Amino acid sequence: MKGGGEAIKRRGVYLYSLVLCCLLLSLLASAGCWDRREPSFLGVVTAVAFDYDPQTELLQVIAEVANPLGISAGEGGGQNGGGGGAEMPFWVVETSGHTIYEAIKKTEQISTRKLIWSHLEVVLFSEAMAKRGLRPVLDYIDRERQARLIARPFVVQGDIRKLMGAEFPLEQLGGTALIRQLLTLRLEDAVVPEIDSLRRLFHHLSVPGVELLLPCIEVEVGKEEGGGGGGGDEGKTRRPGPAKISGAALFRGDKLAGFFDEKETAGYLWLTNNIRRLTMVFPPPGEGGDGENKDNKFLTVEVFWAANKLQQEVQGEKVRVHLFVQAEARLQDYGGQDLSQAEEFKRSLNRRLATVIHNQIGMAWRKARFLNLDVFGFGHELYKTRPQDWRRLEKKWAGIFPEIELEVDVRTLIRSYGLVAKPITVR
Amino acid sequence: MFQEKIASRQLFNIFFIMRTTIVISILPVLTVAQARQDAWLVAIITFFTSAVFVYLIGRLALNFPDKNIVQYSRELLGNWPGGLLSLLFLGLFLLMGATDLRIYGEVLRTIFLPETPLVVILGSMVIVAIMVVYAGLEPLGRMTDLIFPVFTLAVLFTLFFPIVETDFGNLLPVLYGGWRPVLFASLTPTAIAVQYANLAILVPSVVEPRETLRAALNSLLWASIILVLAAVIVIAVLGADEGAHAFFPVFKMVRAVRISEFLERFEFFPTFAWGLGLFITLAVNLYSLSKGLSQLCSFKDHRPFLLPLAVILGTLALQGYNDSLEIRNFFQPQIIAPALFFVFLFPVIVLWIAYFLKRRKNSVALPEDERRG
Numbered sequence: 179m180k181g182g183g184e185a186i187k188r189r190g191v192y193l194y195s196l197v198l199c200c201l202l203l204s205l206l207a208s209a210g211c212w213d214r215r216e217p218s219f220l221g222v223v224t225a226v227a228f229d230y231d232p233q234t235e236l237l238q239v240i241a242e243v244a245n246p247l248g249i250s251a252g253e254g255g256g257q258n259g260g261g262g263g264a265e266m267p268f269w270v271v272e273t274s275g276h277t278i279y280e281a282i283k284k285t286e287q288i289s290t291r292k293l294i295w296s297h298l299e300v301v302l303f304s305e306a307m308a309k310r311g312l313r314p315v316l317d318y319i320d321r322e323r324q325a326r327l328i329a330r331p332f333v334v335q336g337d338i339r340k341l342m343g344a345e346f347p348l349e350q351l352g353g354t355a356l357i358r359q360l361l362t363l364r365l366e367d368a369v370v371p372e373i374d375s376l377r378r379l380f381h382h383l384s385v386p387g388v389e390l391l392l393p394c395i396e397v398e399v400g401k402e403e404g405g406g407g408g409g410g411d412e413g414k415t416r417r418p419g420p421a422k423i424s425g426a427a428l429f430r431g432d433k434l435a436g437f438f439d440e441k442e443t444a445g446y447l448w449l450t451n452n453i454r455r456l457t458m459v460f461p462p463p464g465e466g467g468d469g470e471n472k473d474n475k476f477l478t479v480e481v482f483w484a485a486n487k488l489q490q491e492v493q494g495e496k497v498r499v500h501l502f503v504q505a506e507a508r509l510q511d512y513g514g515q516d517l518s519q520a521e522e523f524k525r526s527l528n529r530r531l532a533t534v535i536h537n538q539i540g541m542a543w544r545k546a547r548f549l550n551l552d553v554f555g556f557g558h559e560l561y562k563t564r565p566q567d568w569r570r571l572e573k574k575w576a577g578i579f580p581e582i583e584l585e586v587d588v589r590t591l592i593r594s595y596g597l598v599a600k601p602i603t604v605r
Numbered sequence: 606m607f608q609e610k611i612a613s614r615q616l617f618n619i620f621f622i623m624r625t626t627i628v629i630s631i632l633p634v635l636t637v638a639q640a641r642q643d644a645w646l647v648a649i650i651t652f653f654t655s656a657v658f659v660y661l662i663g664r665l666a667l668n669f670p671d672k673n674i675v676q677y678s679r680e681l682l683g684n685w686p687g688g689l690l691s692l693l694f695l696g697l698f699l700l701m702g703a704t705d706l707r708i709y710g711e712v713l714r715t716i717f718l719p720e721t722p723l724v725v726i727l728g729s730m731v732i733v734a735i736m737v738v739y740a741g742l743e744p745l746g747r748m749t750d751l752i753f754p755v756f757t758l759a760v761l762f763t764l765f766f767p768i769v770e771t772d773f774g775n776l777l778p779v780l781y782g783g784w785r786p787v788l789f790a791s792l793t794p795t796a797i798a799v800q801y802a803n804l805a806i807l808v809p810s811v812v813e814p815r816e817t818l819r820a821a822l823n824s825l826l827w828a829s830i831i832l833v834l835a836a837v838i839v840i841a842v843l844g845a846d847e848g849a850h851a852f853f854p855v856f857k858m859v860r861a862v863r864i865s866e867f868l869e870r871f872e873f874f875p876t877f878a879w880g881l882g883l884f885i886t887l888a889v890n891l892y893s894l895s896k897g898l899s900q901l902c903s904f905k906d907h908r909p910f911l912l913p914l915a916v917i918l919g920t921l922a923l924q925g926y927n928d929s930l931e932i933r934n935f936f937q938p939q940i941i942a943p944a945l946f947f948v949f950l951f952p953v954i955v956l957w958i959a960y961f962l963k964r965r966k967n968s969v970a971l972p973e974d975e976r977r978g
Binding site (some may be wrong): 186190193197320323326327328361377378381384385409561562563565568571579 | 710716719736739766770775777778781842844846847850857860861862863866869870880906908931
């Protein structure tokens with residue numbers, strides 16, 4: 179027994195020696211990656227655009243790869259990175275293929291570095307790609323281990339290649355620039371839908387009773403060329419931002435079916451309780467009457483709090499939706515002659531604000547009804563709260579949705595009038 | 606002969622870690638059937654059904670507090686039939702160890718190390734498990750004391766960080782598909798509760814055998830709470846469909862969440878928890894397997910069996926499944942439930958019947974034995 183114990187002890191010593199040797203050997207690997215995938219051999223993709231060429235029937239991938247040489251030169255030389263003969267902070271590479279993966283693999287034939295996609299921040303779809311259907315792209319992203327669902331999707335109206343190659347005035351990389359632009363916009367105004375990640379996109383596509391919509395980017399590069407922006411340094415400092423984020427692209431399933439403009443998007447956000455801040459401009463009460471505003475005077479109101487409540491009634495195959503909207507706002511500027519402090523004037527101001535909100539909701543509702551796209555998720559709400567009704571109506575929803583009676587009740591309150599009670603008196 | 610002992614606290618740690626590891630890997634309540642947003646309900650039902658399993662095996666083991674299943678099945682059924690019956694349990698340990706190991710290998714291969722040969726990933730985990738089992742059950746128990754807080758914290762962080770992105774409306778409507786898919790989906794997590802078969806080997810090694818059943822049921826309760834939380838949060842973040850399509854839903858959720866503009870990519874929490882959890886799961890199954898086999902072959906020590914069994918287990922993990930689709934298929938209720946219920950319930954029921962028959966036969970002697978134990 180004792181001999182057996184010693185044998186075990188001896189074996190233990192051997193085992194520990196073996197482990198120690200293994201640990202020491204593992205130190206060799208700490209000098210770098212065993213397969214030479216050093217950071218200097220990798221190209222980090224920050225933005226990618228997907229396009230479709232109907233003539234060749236090929237999917238096209240346009241990737242923006244961060245260029246460390248250009249970025250460090252830009253940082254050294256101030257914010258005017260990429261100017262003159264300096265290195266650009268990014269490189270745009272374009273390939274095509276029958277599948278997304280084939281196109282992506284082809285980038286390796288023309289790139290000196292292996293592209294990595296784990297830092298992808300923005301995913302752009304051209305109109306052609308969106309019309310053909312997002313499914314092939316989405317399947318690749320969902321399956322691929324590097325891409326993450328935190329990237330932000332957009333539909334691009336205009337030349338997507340010009341956008342990918344554009345320099346953003348205050349930023350070095352297009353991907354980072356678009357994200358900052360979107361974040362600022364979402365904090366300050368309500369002109370883009372709330373679907374701001376691929377995760378939300380996937381969720382919208384997979385749940386019943388709601389159609390997808392995505393934020394839109396209008397390409398502004400090239401627009402200024404005809405207008406003559408001036409050359410040299412002045413032209414450079416006065417160049418406009420290459421992208422304008424506003425509006426929404428509406429999908430039927432995964433295929434593009436139409437667009438919402440800014441006001442329609444705001445209407446959509448009112449309907450879906452996603453208003454954070456919204457700037458609204460309308461004529462002041464008593465100036466030019468309700469009809470035309472002859473003196474062209476306007477006031478600006480900024481909504482800073484909003485909430486809504488949606489109630490649905492189902493009778494047979496008839497659905498009625500009651501929407502109660504509440505909004506609080508502050509007066510930001512006032513173009514009228516006199517700002518009365520009378521209660522009636524304030525009520526009139528609130529009524530005008532409510533009418534503008536009402537109109538925005540109406541515009542969004544009419545467009546969605548015309549396109550027969552339940553982007554507001556009325557069907558989904560029914561599925562969640564009245565599953566028995568939804569089970570009955572699901573198959574006929576395409577016929578029921580445009581016939582929905584929408585009743586909107588808006589209550590507004592302008593809470594703040596700024597630092598002065600009356601506008602300046604000009605003698 | 607020197608008998609290694611662990612505390613009932615350590616037994617709780619072992620089973621809590623084993624059960625929760627499966628939760629954070631494949632989230633079976635959501636992925637195996639059509640329960641969709643009712644997966645949390647499946648998790649609740651599973652607690653009660655699994656508790657029956659735990660009670661059956663735990664109570665049986667307590668009737669023989671100083672013997673393991675190989676010994677008492679021989680006592681109840683005779684040398685050969687008892688030995689053959691306990692072989693079913695040993696097969697179960699082998700299958701569970703190999704399957705859990707392969708799932709771990711798949712996640713590492715799919716997400717982190719696509720080009721590393723699977724044998725390297727599985728082999729390194731098997732080597733660590735061999736080391737701790739070789740050291741014995743007591744070091745394994747102390748290891749769980751060390752791992753438990755780290756594991757639990759990692760799991761909690763995994764589940765609580767994504768709360769900022771939750772939409773609990775995704776959990777509606779409740780029971781849209783009725784009870785049928787919910788009950789069907791609960792078969793798989795219940796079948797996975799056969800992990801508690803390890804009780805049949807571990808009970809004689811617990812310092813306070815009477816506390817064993819309580820510790821095991823407690824571990825099931827807490828693991829079930831984690832399971833409910835995981836199901837709720839995954840559905841609230843990803844939605845029922847996206848969660849159900851994923852091979853590893855908790856992982857997918859963590860990768861899809863941006864807590865703020867500067868805090869994202871925190872999948873090291875589940876990876877950490879998973880690695881530690883799998884280490885314990887594998888080590889316990891390997892211990893039970895080698896201990897049981899050594900008893901069957903009338904060896905005093907389980908260590909000589911360790912290396913060959915580890916090789917067999919590793920090979921089974923490597924060769925048992927061709928790909929992750931096959932693993933997912935194995936966890937389908939119609940496949941896993943009959944297989945595991947047979948391997949687990951058949952021996953347990955036969956042993957219970959034999960126990961009652963024997964007790965009736967020796968109605969005077971046996972209760973005394975019981976009381977003494």
